[in-house]
Amino acid sequence: MKTMRLVVVMFALAVGMPALSSRGEEPKQAPKKLNDPAAKELNDLMKRKLENAQKVLEGVAMSDFDKISTHADELIFISKQAEWKVFKSPEYDLYSNEFRRNAASLVQKAKEKNLDGAALAYVDMTLTCVKCHKHMRETRRTRLDLPNPAVVAGTEG
Numbered sequence: 001m002k003t004m005r006l007v008v009v010m011f012a013l014a015v016g017m018p019a020l021s022s023r024g025e026e027p028k029q030a031p032k033k034l035n036d037p038a039a040k041e042l043n044d045l046m047k048r049k050l051e052n053a054q055k056v057l058e059g060v061a062m063s064d065f066d067k068i069s070t071h072a073d074e075l076i077f078i079s080k081q082a083e084w085k086v087f088k089s090p091e092y093d094l095y096s097n098e099f100r101r102n103a104a105s106l107v108q109k110a111k112e113k114n115l116d117g118a119a120l121a122y123v124d125m126t127l128t129c130v131k132c133h134k135h136m137r138e139t140r141r142t143r144l145d146l147p148n149p150a151v152v153a154g155t156e157g
Contacts, residue, residue, distance in 0.1 A: 049078050053125070055067060056075070060118055060122055065113055068107075068118050069111065075125075092132070092136075102122075102128055105124070
């Protein structure tokens with residue numbers, strides 16, 4: 001019963017994630033240029049990350065430990081890709097490392113056939129994603145709010 005309750009919470013969390021980013025509190029980001037190869041690579045990478053995270057959730061919901069392990073391994077691989085490194089900051093590194101640790105915990109719990117442990121690792125991993133995406137939005141917003149660097153440095157005009 002405890003596992004079922006955990007799976008229901010995870011499902012609600014996964015379904016509610018899009019709502020967190022569309023509350024209207026966050027300003028819309030400028031659309032990425034379709035011809036920008038770096039933006040396309042990052043978008044493709046994040047899409048693969050989301051697909052694999054959904055497959056992990058499916059594995060947890062179905063007690064399919066092979067699926068959990070396979071897709072958690074893929075998440076670790078994706079997180080090591082060069083395109084993953086969007087910002088060079090201590091916070092970003094912290095979130096990336098925490099994400100990899102949570103994904104590795106998913107692999108370990110799947111090997112142990114520990115469904116409750118895998119479910120908790122999935123929730124931890126998902127919360128890390130949410131925290132990192134929030135950090136990224138705040139960092140971008142702060143950078144957009146900065147005045148012209150030339151004005152700040154006193155070199156304009």
